[in-house]
Amino acid sequence: MAPLSRARIVAAAIDLIEREGADAISMRRIAADLGVGVMSLYNHVPNKAALLDAVAEAVLSQISFDDDPSAEWTERVRIQARAFRQIAHGYPRSTMVVVSRQLKSPAGLFPVERALATLRDAGFDGEDAVQILRAFIAYIIGSLLREVGVTPTFAPGNLGGADLPPDVDTTLFPEVSAVATHLCAGDHEKSFEYGLDMLIRAIAVQLRESKAAGRGGARG
Amino acid sequence: MAPLSRARIVAAAIDLIEREGADAISMRRIAADLGVGVMSLYNHVPNKAALLDAVAEAVLSQISFDDDPSAEWTERVRIQARAFRQIAHGYPRSTMVVVSRQLKSPAGLFPVERALATLRDAGFDGEDAVQILRAFIAYIIGSLLREVGVTPTFAPGNLGGADLPPDVDTTLFPEVSAVATHLCAGDHEKSFEYGLDMLIRAIAVQLRESKAAGRGGARG
DNA sequence: GGGTGGCACGTACGCTGTACGTGCGTCAAT
DNA sequence: ATTGACGCACGTACAGCGTACGTGCCACCC
Structure with a gap:
């Protein structure tokens, strides 16, 4: 042994x-x-x-960043975000452990370094890069928590449906009832990409505004 | 008794x-x-x-939604998001408990109902409303986790600084070192509002695209 | 009065993290 | 070769955990 x-x-x-x-x-x-x-x-x-x-x-530390440094920055942040999500697929039950303890080790700092480099290459100054990174991390962590939280026992049945209790009061929650189909349909990857798209476009808009307003922050 | x-x-x-x-x-x-x-x-x-x-x-269930239904939808989602954050301030140590257990009760469904109504009023169809809501919830939860995770013992000293270990290798992490000031400066409210702004603007852009492409979803 | 059910409580069991002491194996210095 | 030190595996023990189970008190209705 x-x-x-x-x-x-x-x-x-x-x-x-x-x-x-x-x-x-x-x-x-x-x-x-x-x-x-x-x-x-x-x-x-x-x-x-x-x-x-x-x-x-x-x-x-098992995250593998294989984004091409010469690629467009929008594509790079997309790939980096996906890399994060990938570990949650490799270690779904451990995700809660990873998320619930904040660690200040090189393993946790490495992705931060990578992301900051990408954002600063894209043209953001230090403060904006940090704030954008924080927003990204928040979104990713929140998404991963939803993905792993929805399947605490990994019952294969609840991947597609049965997410919502069937007895929702239609009059009390008309909107929820109306979109119940979409609420229950849990294509995690699709949802993740949807929000990721949104965030990246938001950053792109902000970058354009930032450039239009001259050098400096994107405040405006 | x-x-x-x-x-x-x-x-x-x-x-x-x-x-x-x-x-x-x-x-x-x-x-x-x-x-x-x-x-x-x-x-x-x-x-x-x-x-x-x-x-x-x-x-x-102690969330109080006092957003004006006649206000602009951007302002309404902003206020709803802030309401969520507010409970994390009222019950900081309980936030992890709230987040770590997903509940399918009316108390959890009520904010969902409210948010969906706002998004559908804004002009999103069911699927987009659900996806946008998910992105929002992910961002909010991720943000709250960062806010409460950074102060596990509530030491008053670590609110402003001392977040990063002082021995970060400058050559290994040049970007991190360069923006260390901003990384350590933890104005939670400012960060939250920054990302919230980003998300809301992203949604606004998406809504304009959606309208420009005719009725229906925002898929472009 | 006699049954019935709700509720507070004590005891007990199997589990947890870990402080402490003990013994064995290997290596360094004599 | 002998001795000492040290690292590491391990057993025991203790305080604390969630909770199954049984007991007794009390209010109620017939």
Whole structure:
């Protein structure tokens, strides 16, 4: 048996989360899966919180950014956003863990660096780039939460429908009832791309305004 | 002493969360705060998960929508979005609880109804209204998570700065270092309004395109 | 008066994270 | 070769968790 190591512990934790959900995770289960004693874990990880941080970092660091630096900036931010979403597909149950702990490690900073470079190349000054990036991250995280939150047990049936309780009061919620079909139809990718399109176009508009108003911020 | 009731239990739970954080919540602590036995809680609440759902619903139902139905739709969605953010200010530690459990109750459906009515009044058809709403909710939730996640212990010092570790490698992360000032400066309201502006303008652009392309969706 | 049901409560069980002590294996210095 | 130090796996133990179950009190209706 390979010697116990931090990496093996983190891998086992991710595996367990993906198989049985984030709630099922415990030091004892992880140790059992690894075939070691519980306390052996603490020789490599200070405590459970740190282990979850390590899980978040490991998942996050698997993002692969393959956007072409010479491409149009609109396409680059689109690809970067998709890369984020991709990890949520690879590790759906871990997404909540990643999102719920904010980490200040290089793994978390790397995508930020990439995005800022893209936005500043596009012509935004520092403050606007930061604000735009924040808006993007907020949108992406919110989207991922919706995607993974809607399928807490991964029942294959609720991917297309049964999202809404069937007993919505038609008179109390006329609008909801009217668009119930679309509300229930949960094509996550389509929704994600829809909002992504919106955001990118908004940024493009802002950039034009910014340029029209001369150098400096997009305030106007 | 007033008789134990579901409402009193939920209120005590919210109180406890706000005072000591979401991690500190336990049935025993709640019971102790109420001066009752632990198991008495279970006469009014089936289990802890249901209690947390009730907490989320109680917090969510305190949103007050005072947007003027005759106002411009851009202003209405802005005010509705702010109303959401407002609850995160009233119950900062509970926000994570609200966000992490998706609920299909009237309390959760009411804001949806309101928003859909506004968007459809603005001229969007059902599908676009739903997609736009989803993008908005994603942005708002993502923003709130950032706001409350940055202050897990509510230390008054870290509101303005100290967000970034001081040892960021300048050569590894040149962009991050260059805009570190803006990255650390965390004016949550300003950031929220910045992205909100972006989104609303994006929707306005989309609406114009939609109208220019004739009746129907905004698909161009 | 006698049944019935709601509600507060104590006890108990299996689970959790982790502090602490112990023993084994390997390597460095003598 | 002997000894000491150190790293690491592990068992035990403890406080705290959610909650299943049983008990007893009290208000109610027949």
